[in-house]
Amino acid sequence: MTKSSQIVKNGLEQFAEFSPSTPRVFFAPGRANLLGAHMDYNGGVVMPVALSKGSYVFAATRSDNLLRIRSRQFEGETVELKISELHPQRANGWAGYIEGALWATQQRWQCLQGLDIYVDSDLPIAKGLSSSASVVSAVVKTVACLFDIDADRDEMIHLAHLAENRYVGVRCGVLDQTAIFLGEQDTVLMFDCLELTRVHLPLDSSAALIAIIDSQVSRELASSEFNIRVAECTSALSTMQKDVPGLTCLRELSAKQFAEHKNKLSAVEKKRTQHVIDEVQRTRRGAKALRANNIAEFGACMTATHYSLRDLFEVSTDELDILVKASTDVEGCYGARLTGAGFGGCVAALVHPQAQAEFEKHVCQTYQQRTNIETTVQWFSPAGGVCEITI
Numbered sequence: 001m002t003k004s005s006q007i008v009k010n011g012l013e014q015f016a017e018f019s020p021s022t023p024r025v026f027f028a029p030g031r032a033n034l035l036g037a038h039m040d041y042n043g044g045v046v047m048p049v050a051l052s053k054g055s056y057v058f059a060a061t062r063s064d065n066l067l068r069i070r071s072r073q074f075e076g077e078t079v080e081l082k083i084s085e086l087h088p089q090r091a092n093g094w095a096g097y098i099e100g101a102l103w104a105t106q107q108r109w110q111c112l113q114g115l116d117i118y119v120d121s122d123l124p125i126a127k128g129l130s131s132s133a134s135v136v137s138a139v140v141k142t143v144a145c146l147f148d149i150d151a152d153r154d155e156m157i158h159l160a161h162l163a164e165n166r167y168v169g170v171r172c173g174v175l176d177q178t179a180i181f182l183g184e185q186d187t188v189l190m191f192d193c194l195e196l197t198r199v200h201l202p203l204d205s206s207a208a209l210i211a212i213i214d215s216q217v218s219r220e221l222a223s224s225e226f227n228i229r230v231a232e233c234t235s236a237l238s239t240m241q242k243d244v245p246g247l248t249c250l251r252e253l254s255a256k257q258f259a260e261h262k263n264k265l266s267a268v269e270k271k272r273t274q275h276v277i278d279e280v281q282r283t284r285r286g287a288k289a290l291r292a293n294n295i296a297e298f299g300a301c302m303t304a305t306h307y308s309l310r311d312l313f314e315v316s317t318d319e320l321d322i323l324v325k326a327s328t329d330v331e332g333c334y335g336a337r338l339t340g341a342g343f344g345g346c347v348a349a350l351v352h353p354q355a356q357a358e359f360e361k362h363v364c365q366t367y368q369q370r371t372n373i374e375t376t377v378q379w380f381s382p383a384g385g386v387c388e389i390t391i
């Protein structure tokens with residue numbers, strides 16, 4: 001039995017313990033963003049992949065306006081509320097993400113009449129693999145399917161994003177939800193967050209696998225520091241707008257305009273803006289490289305992104321830096337960077353399949369020696385997006 005079929009089997013058993021109905025089952029993946037770090041809310045280009053691990057939702061409708069929510073992640077506790085009680089001020093912890101998705105779908109579709117819902121995930125939680133956007137997206141898909149709503153993927157992306165922004169209060173861009181809904185096997189999604197274009201570029205899994213290495217340091221500061229980075233970029237933008245007419249996002253600022261006007265920015269804003277300007281160039285180089293099947297060049301861009309996140313965006317940690325250095329020291333590793341917002345969590349590396357064993361040995365041993373922390377490597381190739389699982 002595969003890991004996912006084990007999760008489905010356990011989920012069905014857990015569901016039967018708290019609901020008399022037969023559930024339908026939905027899956028949404030996690031994601032790793034390979035290039036385009038902190039670019040979505042700056043109107044830039046992002047280049048994520050969906051992963052084969054993610055969130056599983058087991059759900060059945062009720063007709064008494066009650067929402068009964070359980071998750072393996074809240075250890076047997078059942079959250080019970082009326083639909084009318086869904087409100088952003090309730091948002092609390094893990095349940096807040098599920099409630100947020102129900103709130104956003106109800107605001108838009110007015111379809112809920114009651115639900116029993118059980119959630120499980122095989123993604124490490126809060127490790128930069130988008131466990132939260134994954135669960136929110138899976139619940140949005142669940143509601144659309146259970147209530148026969150004819151929603152396209154853009155509408156579901158929008159609602160999943162709204163749930164995190166308005167209910168949970170994280171000012172994220174649309175990177176995570178877009179990667180989750182639009183991910184396709186063996187491709188990197190190139191999504192332009194300003195022009196809204198999407199292209200799937202090839203990533204041949206016989207030449208490159210994605211290694212995810214967990215620093216085992218959880219992202220304590222992630223949501224507060226993340227919101228601060230968003231605010232710093234917003235403030236840099238509004239200063240630049242005074243000198244550059246028509247500028248709508250930092251991604252549109254040219255290197256020349258930045259050089260001319262950067263003395264108006266604070267030291268911190270200068271660094272954040274420099275990261276954005278450089279990342280615009282890296283995503284261009286990276287896209288060109290993937291189109292030419294030049295994975296080495298794409299990987300070099302990923303590593304350069306990591307060092308920019310460390311020095312200019314200041315979202316890395318010592319542990320993530322050690323993992324990136326250990327990864328890129330292995331012959332056969334094309335490049336590595338922290339994945340997600342930063343402040344802890346995981347590193348994603350692109351590695352030739354023949355170097356897998358050597359990579360695991362070197363990275364885990366070096367990390368143990370340098371930090372005294374044990375870690376493991378998980379292997380992925382780009383996977384498909386959100387779906388219903390037939391049981």
Ligand code: GLA
Pocket residue numbers: 033036037038039040041172173174175176340341342
């Ligand atoms: C988090 C956010 C995304 C994106 C990344 C950084 O994952 O949820 O919207 O901003 O950080 O690239």
